Amino acid sequence: MLTQNPRVVFAKRPGTRIPVPGEHIIFESSRSIDLDSVPLNGGFLTKTLMLSPEPFMRERMRDLHVPSYSTHAVLGEPLVSFGLVVVLRSEKEGINPGDHLYGLTTWEAYTVQPYVEGRARHNAEEAPDYTFDVDSLALQVVPDPKGTFPWSRYFTVLGAPGLTAFCGFEGCTDAKPGETIYVSSGASAVGIVVIQLAKAKGLKVIASAGTDNKVEYMRSLGADVAFNYRTTPVADVLKKHGPLDLYWDNVGGEVVELAIEYSRLHARLIMCGSISEYSVAPEQRHGIKNTSMIFKKRLRIEGFLVPDLAPRLAPRFFAEMPGLVAEGKITAKEHITEGLENGPDALVAVLKEGGNGAAGKPVIRVATE
Ligand SMILES: NC(=O)c1ccc[n+]([C@@H]2O[C@H](COP(=O)([O-])OP(=O)(O)OC[C@H]3O[C@@H](n4cnc5c(N)ncnc54)[C@H](OP(=O)(O)O)[C@@H]3O)[C@@H](O)[C@H]2O)c1
Incomplete structure (x- = not known):
């Protein structure tokens, strides 16, 4: 039939x-x-x-x-x-x-x-x-x-976004308690896990998203400073709550320039994605104007792809994450x-x-x- x-x-x-x-x-x-x-x-x-x-x-x-x-x-x-x-x-x-x-x-x-x-x-x-x-x-x-x-949890913490966040956070950030991290697109599937891993490690978390209910959601996940980047200038927030030890980039473009500007000496910028550029012609993208600050501040900028780090970190992810989710220590919706x-x-x-x-x-x- x-x-x-x-x-x-x-x-x-x-x-x-x-x-x-x-x-x-x-x-x-x-x-x-x-x-x-x-x-x-x-x-x-x-x-x-x-x-x-x-x-x-x-x-x-x-x-x-x-x-x-x-x-x-x-x-x-x-x-x-x-x-x-x-x-x-x-x-x-x-x-x-x-x-x-x-x-x-x-x-x-x-x-x-x-x-x-x-x-x-x-x-x-x-x-x-x-x-x-x-x-x-x-x-x-x-x-x-x-x-x-719920099966849908495989689309957040238990699946590819969770693994991405885990691989990048554990594999690239060298995060230490007391440091300050800024997560752009913090309410994205990857972002919500980064926020929670950073809080679990004792970091101060600044996070941005494009709607007020996402801002509330990021706050509920533990973000110390959560804001709507479409109504509050990113520079104002980073100036007030920085400097940054870490920046987690989900967005690319202008926000990277701001993260460089408000980074501390030896800060690390972890480049996970650049969604603001995927549908924009190269000549219309925001060029980063302060690249000299990368050497002046001795910044480390590192891009990663989850399949590169997964062979080393996926076994830990699959061993640890389901337990953390079952205990309610890491959540998602x-x-x-x-x-x-x-x-x-x-x-x-x-x-x-x-x-x-x-x-x-x-x-x-x-x-x-
Ligand atoms: N490196 C890797 O291995 C890897 C693996 C998976 C994903 N990624 C990357 O990680 C990032 C997050 O992925 P995801 O799957 O978690 O995303 P997602 O849950 O699908 O969220 C996407 C969000 O990006 C924001 N956005 C869309 N267009 C934007 C623009 N022009 N400027 C600023 N923000 C914009 C929107 O939220 P708000 O505007 O409300 O913030 C949107 O809801 C993406 O850049 C993706 O490419 C990388």
Whole structure:
């Protein structure tokens, strides 16, 4: 029997614009699949439960000549992001019907895995040597078969954002109690974990976000100074509450210049992402004008990618984080959007200042079990 298999397709590269639903990313409901007889070819059939709209997807939509750390999204194929799926049928050893898997998957209701065509793969011709192999992010059985936590928690503290924050914080910051850290986009999925790790370590935390309810949320997570960067100048806050020992950059651009300006001697700037630049032409980006302060203050500026640090730090993350979450020492919340048809709008919101306005990591619920 045929079942509808809607999907969200990458239809056109957005250049330097924020993608437009219906033009660059299109919801399609015309396809169907026979769940009982579709060939698995040694793989397995999954039903998509939840998907994560995230900045990484925009980076993969860039023009073909623009190099980056990831391979390019493929036109005409479904979008790919982190997701939670349940296995319906399997021909693959070690994967059984009923298993819940988390990792990169396609924006469609049902998928024969592993999905190859649309999945970014390391391609020597296309990819420069700083591209990582996304196969390291392939679907894995979630290590919590009883569902102790809400499944959506895999999209925040227990999944990729939590691992990103943990790897960068433990691997790069050299944070010491009593130091001051500023976290930009502090209410993002990564930011909320950085705030909590920093507080647990005894740091003073300054954090910014683009809406007042996110500011309240960051305060509830322990941020000592939380502010709305769209209504309060970042410089005023850093001048009053700095100088900084650490800056965690999720945003890029002008805020990096300010972090340099209000850094202490020997401060560390950890570059996790630069979401303010992903949809802006290079000539329109904010150039950093105080680079000489980097040597004058002997600053350390370090970029990191989670797959580089994960081999060393993921075992600790998976050993420690579930316990901290179960004890309530690290918390998170998710903002659920219902329905794959609303996926394009949910993705676009992530890419704009203030996001969708709500506090909580955006998650798309595609189906219940
Ligand atoms: N290095 C790595 O391995 C790695 C891994 C994962 C993610 N990242 C990076 O980490 C950062 C956070 O990712 P996430 O998944 O946690 O994000 P997220 O939860 O999807 O949050 C995105 C938020 O970014 C803010 N934003 C969007 N456009 C902006 C703009 N033009 N200027 C300033 N802020 C803007 C918005 O919040 P507010 O405006 O309200 O703050 C938005 O809600 C991103 O830069 C991402 O690329 C890096």
